Amino acid sequence: MAIKDINRHWERVINTMNEALLIISEKGRILSVNRSFEEMTGYTANEVSGQPCTVLACQACEMAINSHGEGWCKLFEPDQPEMRRCRCTIKKKDGTFLPALKNASVLRDEDGTLLGAVETLTDLSEIDRLDRKVETLSRQLDDNSGFGGIIGNSEEMRAVFAIIEKAAISDAPIIIFGESGTGKELVARAIHDRGKRNDGPYVQLNCAALNESLLESELFGHVKGSFTGAFRDRTGRFESASGGDLFLDEIGDIPLSIQIKLLRVLETGQFERVGENISVSVDVRIITATNRNLLELIEQKRFREDLYFRINVIPIHLPPLRNRKDDIPLLVNTFIDRLEIRTGKPIRGLTREALNRFMAYRWPGNVREMKSALEYAFTVADKDTIDIDHLPPQMLTHTNPSASVPEAAFRETGSNERQQLIEALRAAAGNQSQAARMLGINRVTVWNRMRKYGINLKREIER
Numbered sequence: 001m002a003i004k005d006i007n008r009h010w011e012r013v014i015n016t017m018n019e020a021l022l023i024i025s026e027k028g029r030i031l032s033v034n035r036s037f038e039e040m041t042g043y044t045a046n047e048v049s050g051q052p053c054t055v056l057a058c059q060a061c062e063m064a065i066n067s068h069g070e071g072w073c074k075l076f077e078p079d080q081p082e083m084r085r086c087r088c089t090i091k092k093k094d095g096t097f098l099p100a101l102k103n104a105s106v107l108r109d110e111d112g113t114l115l116g117a118v119e120t121l122t123d124l125s126e127i128d129r130l131d132r133k134v135e136t137l138s139r140q141l142d143d144n145s146g147f148g149g150i151i152g153n154s155e156e157m158r159a160v161f162a163i164i165e166k167a168a169i170s171d172a173p174i175i176i177f178g179e180s181g182t183g184k185e186l187v188a189r190a191i192h193d194r195g196k197r198n199d200g201p202y203v204q205l206n207c208a209a210l211n212e213s214l215l216e217s218e219l220f221g222h223v224k225g226s227f228t229g230a231f232r233d234r235t236g237r238f239e240s241a242s243g244g245d246l247f248l249d250e251i252g253d254i255p256l257s258i259q260i261k262l263l264r265v266l267e268t269g270q271f272e273r274v275g276e277n278i279s280v281s282v283d284v285r286i287i288t289a290t291n292r293n294l295l296e297l298i299e300q301k302r303f304r305e306d307l308y309f310r311i312n313v314i315p316i317h318l319p320p321l322r323n324r325k326d327d328i329p330l331l332v333n334t335f336i337d338r339l340e341i342r343t344g345k346p347i348r349g350l351t352r353e354a355l356n357r358f359m360a361y362r363w364p365g366n367v368r369e370m371k372s373a374l375e376y377a378f379t380v381a382d383k384d385t386i387d388i389d390h391l392p393p394q395m396l397t398h399t400n401p402s403a404s405v406p407e408a409a410f411r412e413t414g415s416n417e418r419q420q421l422i423e424a425l426r427a428a429a430g431n432q433s434q435a436a437r438m439l440g441i442n443r444v445t446v447w448n449r450m451r452k453y454g455i456n457l458k459r460e461i462e463r
Contacts, residue, residue, distance in 0.1 A: 020100075020121040023107075024053050026114050040100075040123055042093030053119075057091035057224070057233045058102065089235065090121065095278055097235045099124040129199065148190030150183050151334050151367075153436075154324040160187070160316065167314045168194035173266065175251070175311050176289040178318030181368030184289040187316060188247040197285055200244025203237050208250035216258055222274035238271060242282040251311065252292035252303060263307045286311065321363040321370065328358055331367065333441050335374045336386075346384050348417075353388045361395050418453040421446065430457055 014021055020037035022030055030048045038044055041056065048055060083105045089097045101122040107115040147161045167174050168191045176184045185204070192202045205218060221236030237246060248254075254262065265271045266286060270279045288311050297303035321328070332350060340347055350358070354377075363369055377390040388396070424435040425446075436446045450457065 017120075018122075020123075022053070022119045022121075023116060024119060025116045028053050030055070031116065037121070040092075040098065040121065041090065047093075058088050087124070091233060095280055097233075097239065099128050148186065148193060150186045150190060151331050152324060152327040153330055154326040156319040156324045157327060160318060163314075163316050164190055165194065167191055167316065169196060170314060171196075171285050172313040173286045173288070173311045174314045174316065176287070176316045176318065178289070178291060179320050179364075179366055180291050181366030182318040182320060183367055184291075184318060185247070185249065187318065188245075188249075188287045188289060191287060192245040192247075195245065195285075197244045201241050202245050202247070203241035204247035204249065205237050206249045208253035212255045212257060215254070216261070217274050219258065220261065220271050220273055223276045233273075236271075236273065238265060238282050238284055239280060241284045243284075245285045245287055247287045247289070249289045250291070251288040252290040252294055252297055256302070256304065259304045259307050263304065263310060266307075266310050321366045325359055328370075329355065330441065331370060332358060332374070333439075333445075335371055337445070339374060339378050343378060345378055345381075347378060347381055347386060348384055350386045351388065354386050354391060357388055357391060357395055417449065418455070421449050421453070422455060425455070425457060432457075 015035040017034055017036055020040045021034040022037060023032040025031055030051050030053055033043075033045050033048060037048075041048075043055075083103070085101070085103050088100055088102050090100050092098055101124055102119060104117055104119045106117050109115055147157075147164070150157070150161070152158075152160075164187060174188075174191060176187050178184050188204065189202065192198055207215060210218060217234065217236070219236050219238055221234050221239055224232050261271065265282070265284075269283065270281050272279055294303055294308050294312075298305050298308060321331075332355065336347065336349060339345070358370075358373075365372070373392050373395060374386075376392045377386045381387075381390045420439065421435070424439050425432070432446045432450075439446070449455075
């Protein structure tokens with residue numbers, strides 16, 4: 001095919017591209033787009049022809065526009081590279097945002113005179129979805145203990161796991177009640193990973209961490225210029241979570257003005273960004289959590305009753321650690337194994353006195369406090385076993401002296417680990433899950449130790 005034939009069919013050539021293509025003048029106006037641009041953004045060629053390139057509200061471009069307000073881009077400055085490549089977010093005609101990979105290059109004629117620029121946009125929506133899927137699968141593969149990272153084998157926790165399994169397959173709002181440190185974030189994540197929305201995004205926000213104006217912007221997003229400091233459009237958490245799950249932690253601390261807007265989203269699936277009166281539709285399943293008594297807040301006129309009934313469809317109550325003390329040996333051993341791997345410090349367990357103190361302590365900070373206590377003990381311990389004098393000071397004063405750990409759950413470094421496992425397996429008649437409970441470890445650890453020590457289950461049971 002001759003060059004003149006190629007030039008004649010050039011428009012048809014660029015319309016076969018999967019990437020969106022834009023030709024932009026040196027003044028920052030869109031001159032031409034291809035068919036993929038129309039399909040990707042929802043704009044027709046006629047709608048954007050002559051419009052400034054900022055119509056796409058690209059976040060990367062916002063940083064490249066010069067401050068003198070004439071629409072000139074730093075791409076055209078003499079001291080700047082004439083080709084740029086970046087990952088950005090563009091705003092489509094319907095107001096939604098699209099992740100994209102942008103390639104921009106300056107166009108010059110034979111004499112070097114600036115003509116404008118050409119840009120291509122590659123849709124990264126599917127890549128983002130696959131990245132989230134890989135993250136979920138990697139987390140599931142890495143988590144070889146507990147239920148989605150939640151460690152426990154007590155009757156109370158088995159009841160929680162059963163509710164999680166049932167709640168995950170529902171689209172109804174879920175609320176998680178529990179004291180600080182009981183694992184509400186882990187439960188929310190487990191619900192997402194086991195639910196039918198696990199291919200979609202999982203977005204979380206701590207409602208107590210932001211003031212009213214910032215919280216509104218974080219939830220619903222804002223448009224450029226809607227308030228001081230709003231230098232560019234911003235996607236809110238609701239919009240980012242569309243097609244997936246949104247976890248709102250500390251829901252009891254949300255201001256009343258935001259509660260009204262949150263109620264509307266739950267009832268209609270629509271909201272407006274701050275500074276904009278265009279409704280945005282989303283498909284989001286809401287998971288909330290709180291360590292506060294919402295009924296008391298309703299009586300105090302600090303929480304809306306209608307919002308309470310809207311979010312309290314499937315409640316999950318997490319027991320405090322002091323109410324599931326059977327799980328303490330299992331938690332201790334699991335965290336010690338993790339700390340040993342992470343720190344390389346050869347600490348294998350607790351003395352009887354130290355573990356009894358763990359059982360006697362009330363754990364006001366629950367599992368989070370236990371992890372911190374063991375990290376403290378790992379730091380100060382100067383031998384291969386954590387003793388009572390290695391524990392944090394608060395654990396030595398606020399205890400119940402009558403509480404102690406069952407003998408079968410006790411694990412001390414000086415004991416013979418292989419023989420202890422064999423005895424537990426014999427006592428459990430070969431049931432590995434039961435042996436794990438007796439030792440205060442999980443079933444995977446039992447299996448790993450059997451392989452490590454070359455234990456033949458049938459032979460040992462016969463003996």
